[in-house]
Amino acid sequence: MRNFLGRLKKYSKVSYFSFWFLIIFYLVSFFADILIPYHFDYQFRDKPYHPPSKIHFIDTEGRFHIKPFVYETFVDDPIFRTYKENYSVRYPIKFLVDGPERNVFFIFKTKKYLFGVDAPAGIFLFGTDTYGRDIFSRLLYGSRISLSISIIGVLISFVLGMITGGFAGYFGGITDQVLMRIVEILMVFPSFYLMLSLRAMFPLNLSSIQVYFLIVMILSLIGWAGLARIIRGMVLSIKEEDYVLAARSLGLSHWRILVFHILPNTFSYTITAITISVPGYIIGESALSLLGLGIQEPYPSWGNILSSTVGNIRVISDAPWLLLAGAFIFIILINFNILGDALRNVLDPKNW
DSSP states (O other): OHHHHHHHHHHOHHHHHHHHHHHHHHHHHHTHHHHOSSOTTOBOTTOTTOOOOOOEEEOTTSOEEEEEEEEEEEEEETTTTEEEEEEEEEEEOEEEEEEEEEEETTTEEEEEEEEEOOTTOOOOTTOBOTTOBBHHHHHHHHHHHHHHHHHHHHHHHHHHHHHHHHHHHHHOHHHHHHHHHHHHHHHHSOHHHHHHHHHHTSOTTOOHHHHHHHHHHHHHHHHHHHHHHHHHHHHHHHTTSHHHHHHHHTTOOHHHHIIIIIGGGGHHHHHHHHHHHHHHHHHHHHHHHHTTSSSOTTSOOHHHHHGGGTTOHHHHHHOGGGGHHHHHHHHHHHHHHHHHHHHHHHTOGGGO
């Protein structure tokens, strides 16, 4: 691992930063239940489209305070949705505060939140949506759904692709012909329309958990065909290497030769391809949720957070913080592409 990070840093400091950025972001999303200040579905009915809270260190009299604080806000103009601060009372930001009961990792229940402020004030780092729900909490919780779908989906599809391509390239003949024709049929259809068609085959009233696994299945089914063709080509070349012929002469089984001697030599390409493919799975999930075919309310994902801005120019102009989900998607995609481009060179044995 140390040698890998050293080569990555030597190749590009930007890709090294992207690697650690993605690691930290995934850790944050994994521990979203602990880090969010409010339950993702808790509504502040009197604070719809609340702008990001202003965190203060200096009060109205010019005195500096070590502990940051916020002021209570109230609606100043309900038509234009403007808020004003009530400077009469300061509300310090506290840690491990009480709030609505929630499940943590679906294992235990707790009323403790990492940080917050006393009622009636609220702390909204990224503002609120049309129902007064904290966008920061929903983005963190939604990141766990969007990112986990991409990781699980890409792993399943790449296992399918490696097995299919490995079998086709190693055994050849009728096995190769049948498997490659299946692959070509899948590759004929545009992936986005195929994804919509597969989703349309199932009812719309599925639970969020059912939709979650359905999206994983759909994205996995679409994504493995391209990899299978490339792995097949690599296996056709690798199976003629001397060490493979030596393994056959020793009487090793075809399965053992394929799994332990041939496919591992495709890992340098496979790891790079996985990294580059993850953004496509994130976009796929976001697109389905944006169109109302993915993760359903009240559970958040980056796609359905963005759905409230579709076709509503006033919402975008009055509450631009609702577009932060799109910014998160963009940042993650850029970092995965930078890392994938670096891994293509770092994992190439010719550059070792």
